[in-house]
Amino acid sequence: MxxxxxxxxxxxxxxxxxxxxxxxxxxxxxxxxxxxxxxxxxxxxxxQQVVVRPGGVIHETIPARYGQVTEKVLVTPAHVVARHIPAVTRTVHQTVMVRPKSVGWEWRHVHGKRTLCKVVHPAQYATRARTVIVQPARTVHERVPARYAHRTRTVVIEPARTIARQVPPVIKTVARTVxxxxxxxxxxxxxxxxxxx
Structure with a gap:
């Protein structure tokens, strides 16, 4: 041509x-x-195919995920305490002999005349109070059990992380006259x- x-x-x-x-x-x-x-x-x-947007790698950050947990915590540990128990007393009344029976001489007036007589003095008694110990003082050791409580706190269930995501290119077919x-x-x-x- x-x-x-x-x-x-x-x-x-x-x-x-x-x-x-x-x-x-x-x-x-x-x-x-x-x-x-x-x-x-x-x-x-x-x-003809043309690239509208090139592909690449996108780094995406996924935030951490949190949750609530309830746990049993020790408030006061078990321990032993010493407790003093005072003595138990009571008052008792008792009759005691103050003076025993005795024989003695004393002057008396018999028929108007002063006469020395031999006499018997009976025993003399009196009631006296005294304190007696029913149970002596002592020290006892008691075990106090541990004391617990429940506490709620926030924990990390899944930590934050970064992932790489591949993004394919965007390709478009265009027509042109030549x-x-x-x-x-x-x-x-x-x-x-x-x-x-």
Whole structure:
């Protein structure tokens, strides 16, 4: 096609040159006839993939997750304490002999006369109170059990972490029109001498 177009252009230039250079030759015997033709440009639609957004790696941070836990905690440990118990006493009353029975001499008046007589002195008793110990003082050791309580606190169930996520590229197919062959013009020989009259 390119060689034909080139030949047509040469032929066209030659014909134009002869038409201007030899006007006296008009009306002569026809040897060949030519017609000028135009070839429009040829286009076609091509589809091409283009990257709209490139792919890559996105690092995403996932926050930590927390929760509440209730636990038993020791408030006071078990221990032993010493406790003093005072003595138990009571008051008792007892009759005691103050003076024993005795024999003695004493002066008395018998029939108006002073007389020395032998006499018996009976024993003398009295009631006296005294404190007696029913149970002596002592020290006892008592075991005090441990004391517990419940406490609620916040704990980390899952720590924060960073994950890498692969993001694929975004590709789009676009259509565009391209010129396959440019427009051209030239001369072609008309077949048959009858067409030249």
């Amino acid at each position: 390119f060689e034909l177009s080139k030949a047509c252009r040469i032929l066209s230039a030659t014909i134009v040159a002869f038409s201007f250079a030899s006007p006296a030759l008009a009306g002569g015997k026809t040897l060949a006839c030519y017609q000028q033709v135009h070839q429009p440009a040829v286009y076609k639609t091509v589809h 010129e396959v062959q440019p427009a051209s013009s030239g001369w072609i020989q008309v077949s048959g001498r009858s067409r030249c009259h």
